Amino acid sequence: MKKRSQDDDNGKTFLTMRRSLVFFVSVVAVLSVTQIGFAYSNAYTRLQNEKQLLADGDMEAADTSAWTGSGGAVITKETTSPKSGKRHIRVTTATTGNPTVSQTILTIGKQYRITGFIKNTGAAYATINTGPSVNAYITVGSGWEKVDVVATAGGGTQLQLICAGATSPAYCEWDDVFVTDYVGGAKDNEKNILTDGDMEASGTASWSIGNATVTKQTSGQKGGKQSLRAAYNGVSSSGGVTRSILTIGKTYRIRGFARTGGAGSPYPAIIASGIFQWSGGTNSAWQPFDITFVCSTNGVVYLYGYGLGVGNYVEFDEVFVTEYAGRTNDIEKQVVVDGDMEKSGVAYWTGYSTAVTSKITSGQYSGKQSLRVTNPDVNIGLATQLAVVTGRRYRVTGKMRSDGTKVPCIGLGNAFCDYFGTNSTQWQNVDFVGTAIAGSFGGYVVVGSRTVVAGYVDFDDLFVTALP
Ligand SMILES: [Ca+2]
Ligand SMILES: [Ca+2]
Ligand SMILES: [Ca+2]
Numbered sequence: 001m002k003k004r005s006q007d008d009d010n011g012k013t014f015l016t017m018r019r020s021l022v023f024f025v026s027v028v029a030v031l032s033v034t035q036i037g038f039a040y041s042n043a044y045t046r047l048q049n050e051k052q053l054l055a056d057g058d059m060e061a062a063d064t065s066a067w068t069g070s071g072g073a074v075i076t077k078e079t080t081s082p083k084s085g086k087r088h089i090r091v092t093t094a095t096t097g098n099p100t101v102s103q104t105i106l107t108i109g110k111q112y113r114i115t116g117f118i119k120n121t122g123a124a125y126a127t128i129n130t131g132p133s134v135n136a137y138i139t140v141g142s143g144w145e146k147v148d149v150v151a152t153a154g155g156g157t158q159l160q161l162i163c164a165g166a167t168s169p170a171y172c173e174w175d176d177v178f179v180t181d182y183v184g185g186a187k188d189n190e191k192n193i194l195t196d197g198d199m200e201a202s203g204t205a206s207w208s209i210g211n212a213t214v215t216k217q218t219s220g221q222k223g224g225k226q227s228l229r230a231a232y233n234g235v236s237s238s239g240g241v242t243r244s245i246l247t248i249g250k251t252y253r254i255r256g257f258a259r260t261g262g263a264g265s266p267y268p269a270i271i272a273s274g275i276f277q278w279s280g281g282t283n284s285a286w287q288p289f290d291i292t293f294v295c296s297t298n299g300v301v302y303l304y305g306y307g308l309g310v311g312n313y314v315e316f317d318e319v320f321v322t323e324y325a326g327r328t329n330d331i332e333k334q335v336v337v338d339g340d341m342e343k344s345g346v347a348y349w350t351g352y353s354t355a356v357t358s359k360i361t362s363g364q365y366s367g368k369q370s371l372r373v374t375n376p377d378v379n380i381g382l383a384t385q386l387a388v389v390t391g392r393r394y395r396v397t398g399k400m401r402s403d404g405t406k407v408p409c410i411g412l413g414n415a416f417c418d419y420f421g422t423n424s425t426q427w428q429n430v431d432f433v434g435t436a437i438a439g440s441f442g443g444y445v446v447v448g449s450r451t452v453v454a455g456y457v458d459f460d461d462l463f464v465t466a467l468p
Contacts, residue, residue, distance in 0.1 A: 052466075053105045054159065057116070057177045058335070059089045066103065073099030073163070083117040083144050083175035084389035084443075091163045092171035093124075102160040105179065106130060106153035114151060114159075116177035117144045124163045126172035131155030144175070176389060178466065193245050194301065194321040197256065199228040204241070212239030212305065222257045222286045222317035230305045231262075231313035238306045240314065245321060246272060246299035254301065255290040256319030259283060262312030271302035279306070286317070335387045336445055339398070339462040341371040348385055349373075352415075355381040355448060365399045365427050365460035373448040374456040381406065381457070382448035387464060388412055388436040390443060398430040398462035400447070408457035411446035412436040423451075427460070433467065 056066035059082070064075040067089065074092040082088040093099040106112065108131070118126045120142050128137045130153045137147045159179055163172035196206050199221070204214050212230040221227035230240040246252055258268035260282050269279040270289055274297030278289040301321060305314030338348040341364070346357040355375045364370040375381030388394060390413055400408040402423040409417030413436040421428040436443070445464060449457045 051180055053112075053179045053181070054103055054177060057179065058085055058466075059087050059175050059177075060085045062087075064089065064101075067101040067161075068103065069099070069101050071097050071099045071162075073101055075101055078173065084392075085175075085386070088117075088173055088175035089161070090121075090171050090173045091161065092169070093163060094169050096167055098162050098164050100160050100162045102158040104157050105159050106157045108153050108155070108157060110181065111150060111152050112159075112179055112181060114147060114149050114177070114179050116147045117175045118147050118177075119144050119173040119175075121171055121173055123168045124170035124172055125165055126174065127160075127162045127164050128174075128177070129158075129160040129162055131158070131160075147177075176392075192320045192322060194243060194319055197319040197321065198224055199226045199317050199319075200224045204228070207241035208243065209241055210239050210302075210304075211236035212241075212308065214241055217315060220315075224317075227315045227317035228303070229313050229315045230303070230308075232308040232310060234310075237308050238304060239308060240302060240304035240316075242300050242302050244298075244300045246295040246301065248273075248295050248297070248299065250323055251292065251294050252321060252323060253290070253292045254278075254319070254321050255288070256316060257286040257288055258303075258314060258316050259286045260305070260312065260314050264307060264309045264312050266305050266307040266309070266312045266314055268314040268316065269302070269304050269306055271304060272300070273297045282307070334463055335394070335466060336385060336462055336464045337387070338385075339464065340367055341369045341460050341462075342367045346371070349383040349447070350385070352382040352384055352446075352448070354379055355383060357383045360458065363458075365401075365458075367460075370458045370460040371447070372456050372458050375449075375454060377454055378452055379454075380448065380450045380452055381455075382415065382446050382450075384441065384444040384446050386443050387445045388443060389466070390436050390438045393433060393435050393467040394464050395433050395467055396430060396445075396462065396464050399427045399460045400430055401425055401427045401458050402449075403455045403457065405453055406449035406451040406455040406457050408447075408449055408459070410459075410462075411441065413439060413442045413444060413446075415439070415441045415446055417446065417450060421457075430462070 069075045072093050076090045077087045078090045079087055091099050091101055114128055120126050130151045137149050161174050213233045215229050216226045217229045218226055254270055258280050260266045261284050265282045267280055267282050270277045273295045277291040277293055280287040303316045349357045349371055351357045354377055355373055358372045359369040360372050361369055373381050373383045394412055400421050402408055402425055404425050405423055407423050408421040410419045411417040412434045418434040419432040447459050
């Protein structure tokens with residue numbers, strides 16, 4: 001991928017470009033719960049790095065300090081039959097009423113996706129509320145019931161777990177409650193802030209045009225009936241269309257398609273926040289782009305062509321610019337304890353069968369220690385940690401390496417591993433998405449090697465996060 005500064009090529013074009021004045025209109029539609037409905041299906045996909053807004057949503061903390069009680073709630077963590085891990089939360093009342101635990105995490109008017117498990121266990125209804133008297137979800141059955149709803153915070157800033165309508169001593173239970181900003185995923189659910197990003201509008205009047213001859217094309221388009229073409233204007237080797245639509249400080253995702261045609265070596269580029277976010281190749285096939293970035297410099301998005309000359313052009317289609325609320329890698333919840341292997345001892349990593357776990361303090365990948373899984377005999381060598389929920393998807397990143405013979409691998413509930421490295425003694429990158437499976441290792445993260453020779457494999461910086 002080419003990376004160029006804005007001063008390259010015809011940088012002056014940026015200075016002379018007219019910026020249109022755009023008014024930001026924030027339309028907040030506060031829907032009632034009946035309008036929202038319950039979305040059980042996975043009709044939309046989710047971005048991988050969405051952020052869990054709740055603290056202790058998996059209820060694995062030993063205490064209840066992340067949760068604020070009201071309404072006479074007696075709050076406990078229970079260790080019998082949690083939905084996942086070792087604990088779930090219970091709200092009990094000795095009297096009638098609506099005992100509640102809550103966290104102040106919502107913004108009125110914003111949409112959230114709430115997933116989790118919820119249980120009626122007495123003369124009351126377990127609910128999840130996105131504000132006073134707004135039930136995002138209410139249980140109807142017994143036993144752990146799966147919740148997957150999209151709801152708008154309508155009446156307050158508290159995400160509430162209410163044991164509602166208790167008419168006698170009763171309690172309700174929750175586990176694995178996951179609350180994220182709802183960013184959609186399918187394009188129909190996302191708000192495209194780039195007007196005419198699909199290039200289907202008649203003409204090009206909505207675009208600011210810079211140093212190119214811009215037209216709509218009705219053949220070869222990527223989607224719909226039209227694409228946008230920026231061709232050489234007889235003067236400038238770079239040009240295209242622009243929009244001033246971004247707000248400094250916000251995070252955006254821009255995705256779409258671009259291609260080139262004609263003589264020479266034109267190439268398409270997306271410039272935003274003052275830098276080249278993406279540049280493509282000279283290729284008549286539609287090239288996808290998908291960029292996420294923080295707007296830090298200015299709010300102008302450029303769909304531009306470079307290397308423009310007589311008889312050539314670049315084209316864009318299906319361009320979506322959406323505000324991306326979910327990208328917060330640094331505060332994603334790590335479900336593995338001692339993933340960086342810096343804790344003293346190996347209490348969190350249990351050797352399976354004859355395998356022995358240890359921490360090495362020389363040659364470690366990061367910090368002062370890495371985990372070593374050794375098997376002294378001709379056997380596989382695995383170590384485990386109870387950390388995942390069967391059926392849930394996770395992203396796993398980290399580092400691992402071989403002793404030169406044993407191939408390192410990682411499994412999610414899977415003793416046969418989901419992800420394998422090589423027998424290189426160099427640290428190898430781990431980055432995969434998998435679903436934790438049931439079985440004798442169900443619930444466990446498995447690290448080690450399946451190569452049946454004596455030896456060892458090393459691991460470090462394992463980071464396992466649930467994907468809602
Ligand atoms: Ca739990
Ligand atoms: Ca189109
Ligand atoms: Ca380390």
